[in-house]
Amino acid sequence: xxxxxxxxxxxxxxxxxxxxxxxxxxxxxxxxxxxxxxxxxxxxxxxxxxxxxxxxxxxxxxxxxxxxxxxxxxxxxxxxxxxxxxxxxxxxxxxxxxxxxxxxxxxxxxxxxxxxxxxxxxxxxxxxxxxxxxxxxxxxxxxxxxxxxxxxxxxxxx
Numbered sequence: 001x002x003x004x005x006x007x008x009x010x011x012x013x014x015x016x017x018x019x020x021x022x023x024x025x026x027x028x029x030x031x032x033x034x035x036x037x038x039x040x041x042x043x044x045x046x047x048x049x050x051x052x053x054x055x056x057x058x059x060x061x062x063x064x065x066x067x068x069x070x071x072x073x074x075x076x077x078x079x080x081x082x083x084x085x086x087x088x089x090x091x092x093x094x095x096x097x098x099x100x101x102x103x104x105x106x107x108x109x110x111x112x113x114x115x116x117x118x119x120x121x122x123x124x125x126x127x128x129x130x131x132x133x134x135x136x137x138x139x140x141x142x143x144x145x146x147x148x149x150x151x152x153x154x155x156x157x158x
Contacts, residue, residue: 032103035091036136047137047146055079055133055150063146068139072148074119081106081115081135088138090115094150095132 045065053061060073060080069084081090090106106115131150136143 035103043141044143044145047135047144049146049148053148055148061148063135063144063148065144068137068144070137072133072135077119078116079106079119079133081137083113083115083137085139086112087115088112088140090138091136092117093134095134095147096130 047063047065047068047070049061049063055061055072055074060071063070063072067085071082073080073082079092087108091103092106093103094101104117106117108115133148133150135146135148137145
């Protein structure tokens with residue numbers, strides 16, 4: 001074997017592994033952006049949030065749009081969302097000015113009227129900056145979205 005073949009055999013596995021890692025790194029944010037774009041293209045509505053609302057263990061937030069009423073709260077190391085309507089799905093992210101977590105899908109309970117997800121430690125976010133929860137709720141062919149401030153002390157390590 002000449003030196004070109006030997007070099008190719010040595011480098012090919014490294015290129016394959018590197019390509020796999022880079023493809024995952026670049027594809028994931030595009031999927032999130034595509035989901036947000038689809039929500040904007042479909043019928044999407046902003047949920048009304050009380051301006052005094054802050055998500056914490058001490059209280060929740062009411063979100064309203066026409067006949068849809070949602071209550072978002074924190075308890076037992078989980079975020080909870082209760083609805084007066086059956087929902088198809090909920091995606092939430094935690095965001096700061098310069099960073100945002102990956103979308104977390106909430107799990108359905110009680111006939112898709114109650115949803116939850118575990119609170120996770122935010123390792124890449126500045127604990128001193130204010131946090132916002134961004135929600136996208138799917139009901140039928142409509143999407144509803146909202147952003148709410150979070151009390152950082154409600155984020156426990158679980």
